[in-house]
Amino acid sequence: MIIDHPLLGPRDSDEFTYLGDASLLDRPDGLGEDAAARFAEYVYMRDNPAGLHRELWFHAAGDLSWLVVTRNTATHEITAVELASDVTRARRAGK
């Protein structure tokens, strides 16, 4: 697979390591009221879609960027690649 890195352009997926569902960006507040229940959901529960999936890739043999890659799990088509830090910042700003 080729991942079109937002800073570096198209790179071979061999340079990356895969973590999983980008829902890991939505970390609940560890001091919140129902923290244990919300963290159980956050840590253990994952969707497994046949289709578009937002997921985290780490450019380990590259610039050490964490990326959010939107990939179709049925065809491996990649429709978007974003810097994870940008995604998190944008979400905070939107809240």
Added chain:
Amino acid sequence: MSGAFRLPGGLVDRDRPLGFTFNGRRYRGFAGDTLASALLANGVRLVGRSFKYHRPRGIFTAGSEEPNALVTLGMGRNALPNSRATMVELADGIAAFSQNHLGPLGFDPLAVTDLLASFLGAGFYYKTFMWPKAFWERLYEPLIRKAAGLGRLPAGADPTLYDKGHLHCDVLVIGAGPAGLAAARAAGQAGARVILADEGFRPGGRLLAERHEIDGARGADWAAAQWQALAAMPNVRLMPRSTAFGLYDHGITGVLEQVAPDARAADKPAEILWRVHTRRIVLAAGATERPLVFPGNDRPGIMLAGAVQAYVNRWAVAPGRRVAILANHDGGAALAAELEASGLDIAAVIDARRDPAVVATRGRRGLRALTLADGRRIACDALAVSGGWSPNLHLAVHRDGKPLWRDDIQAFVPGEVLPEGLAVAGAAGGSFGLRDCLAEGGGAGRAAAEACGFTVPDAPGFAADNAQHPPAPIWELSPGRGRAWVDLQNDVTTKDIRLAHREGFRSVEHLKRYTTLGMATDQGKTGNMLALALMAGHTGRSIPETGTTRYRPPYVPISLGALAGREGGHGFKPVRRSPTHDWAAARGASFVESGLWLRAEWFARAGESGWRASVDREVIAVRAGVGICDVSTLGKIDIQGRDATEFVDFVYCNGFAKLPVGRVRYVLMLREDGIVMDDGTTARLGENHYLMTTTTANAGPVFQHLEFVRQCLRPELDVHLVADTDGWAQIAVAGPKARTLLARLVDAPFDISDAAFPFMACATLTVCGGTPARLFRISFSGELGYELAVPAPFGAALAEVLMAAGADLGVTPYGVEALNVLRIEKGHVSGPELNGQTAPKHLGLGRMASQGKDYIGRALAGQTRIDGAETARLVGLRPTDRTQPLSAGAHLLEPAAPRTQTHDLGWISSVAFSPTLGHHIGLALLNDGEARIGARLCAVDAIGDTEVEVEIVPPQFIDPEGARQRG
């Protein structure tokens, strides 16, 4: 002469004779031969034994699809089993050996299996070797293993070099037959970056085997001229001997290149696995001929008609003296005329559409005669068989495409929906006329170049005939008249297909798995279509209703060496050496692997009886005097930024806000599920500057985790991370005399007294007259201890200086084994306890977790349950009978309890012989461990078959109050 069966003409170079051996006998061939053509030229017809029945087998094809003629090339470590003789380019000195026989090739005692064939149908393993159960491991399996398998594993590691690489192109053309050459020519002329890859060592594909003319020139000459023209284009890369074996995501194609025999050298790779990044692909891979099914259709001398044609026309080799031809189309008569013109005797042309069927063949080691349904007997030593051609559509459907059935050519072609960027041209798409192939190739090459933005100049088409011989829907002759093979390599017969149908394995995927059809190294290229047709007949469905099995890469067998490339041995697992490696080796250290690192395990001295003597001496030296140990391999991560404190506070369960500059903290890093990820020490070197250490093994994963936290969870923080493990050499100096020793190294005015530099202090300073250094007062051994870091290039010198300066103190280098004994004596946890199942509370470290802040792992710390072990606590233990040893991994049970899992109370994680105490000690994770202190349990080691009674004690065996490290 190079062989009695050589004809005049052909595309071999008679000025370059080559010598080779087969089963030890010497033969001659020519440059341009394959091993198969050279064997046939010498009249060698029997080349191997079949997989299951050990039937004599000969060369069946002239190409990549060969099911029979598998040989081992070379000997010893260089042996390469299962090489297809039809694809081996002849070179001087080749030594080939036949496979799969016990005695000589001509007389194989295992051929007795052929006589038992009626008992050895599909699934016989599962039915026959069921009972008695105990026989399986001792009798059946060893016997089957001995009898099964094609070829033998070479003895020892493969010394051949393999390599891997990436290539990039606009247009990849797969196949250098007429369609592929026309495609490459069109795209190349347009200026596109073109790669043309072909399996063979000579371009032309079927043009080399058939007698066509293109623009008035002989086909092979036309192909050579096109190849030359392409070679002159700087934007075109020609790759002969290169098989495109798989289509992967995003236009990436796997291509395996074999280096030409005369370009090989011991220090150069013999095979290169290319990952070709493409924008457009033209699949012009041609087609594979399929045989017909009839009784006794597996004898040496029976060959695909197209292969006979190739041997005669390309290699000038007669496959026999008297050739019979059997086909279900008009090509049979055309071939007869061609062979007669080459001087071969034609014994018969049998048209399967109207002539009496073949009911039997004769000739144990090679075909001698055929019998027809009307009783006629035809003497012949070769039979050319054709049942039509199947397009090589594999790469068009590797990414989940569905093949489409075409009745007019009785074959599957690529479906209408093709992978993005891929076009099919010529026979691979079901177009068998030469003129059509050339036109489609040129059109596909032009379209591919245009899609990449190139302008394609107009070029005239090529003039050629367009003859085609569509086959009749005939697959099997004389059913029920004798054993008839469908899959030659895996010995699957028509009877096996019938049996599979009768037993309900009717889906093609089930048929394949039950009979092993198409599961051999040739992947059933010549047999699968026949089996589909037969199964369709049994079930009364049409062939498209029956469907095909899924096509998966690789298209041809790929050696494991090529897949590994240079990533074997230390290329896969490089060695990391600490800055003091050579110094330690010179002092007698032996080394142990710790991840990629080599670490000194102990420093043996002359006269020591074994490793324990060395380790005991080193431990006692530290406890009584002073020792030094290289700890450079621990991960070091430099953390700086205005928000460094907040960041560090968030990734550790410890509180950091109150840690002053110049102090170190012992730290636990948790995973978000509350389990300990890593431990270490983190020093606050400045207001906004921390130095984190990780365990040796976790340096990489921890760094990745920290970057995850920094970028994904806390991008608003101003903090930066640098992995700095290799930047600094770090040496632990431990023992009651450690301060005395270090005081001799530190430069004035640094004050190393306990008052000025207490336990858990850190500082940047200079040592030895100006060398920059960092000093940490931390202790893993429980003694007065320091770790001194200097820039890595000074590491070995620092070790020398410490040894010289401490000679009068008896300074002793110690290795990781002594380090481990010291930490077990002190009750410190390490890798065996931080095993991915333990939370802080299990380790007795629950009080380290801060209550007043959020941190990674906070919410679930203490919530995560490991089945049956949630009350586990770290304890110490010692044998009641102090002379007895302990073993790590042993489980703890009540002495009277049954020795079953249900009664398991915990397990021993670390053990050591404590020279300080004079007996074995251990650490364990024991359920309700604190409440069991003082109890006596049994340590059961089911592997070592030992049971030892142990006393449960607190984990700190020495100095539980910590007076020594604070001293």
